[in-house]
Amino acid sequence: MYITITSFNDLHGEKPLKLNGIVKLVKEPDNKYDTEAIRCEMRYFGKIGYIANSTRTVIKGTMSAGRLYDKINDEYFASIKFVSGSTAIAKILTADEYIKEVEDPESDVHYLVENEAKIDLDFIKKHFGGM
Known part of the structure; x- marks a missing residue:
């Protein structure tokens, strides 16, 4: 599964949008503009x-x-695959890709995840395991 990320030029410019960069996806159910908002x-x-x-x-x-909203946990991860200006296309990590990131001690996942124990691998395998 692929997603479009719209970036805020006024915050960081295009700098964060690097190929294969890990992006944390966080649901924002209390967002006043969109109850299905997912922050990156x-x-x-x-x-x-x-x-x-x-x-x-x-x-x-x-x-x-x-x-995507009901297919992911409250927080999940994607990897940037294409960048054009302040927009990026990212691939949602499969369960195997997520596990591989967790096994890599240098992965940005370790710096972004709030609580690795909260990541439900069975849920992820059900929704993303076959991709």
Whole structure:
């Protein structure tokens, strides 16, 4: 599964959007503009933007935040695969890819996850294991 990330140029410019960079996805159910908002964070930068959730901003072939919202835990991870200006396309990590990141002591996952014990691998395998 792929998603469109819309970045905030005024916060960090395009700098955080690097190929294969790990992005933490955080649901924001109390967001006053969009109850299906999913915030995107990166190591060293914090919040870099949101998963696109509008027909004007979602790149064709990627999932909107609304379509992804019920398929992920309260926080999850993706890897940036394409960058164009202040927009990126990221791939949602499969269960195996997530485990591989966790096994790498240098992975940004360790700096971004709030509580690794909260990541439900059975839930992830159910939704992402076959990708």
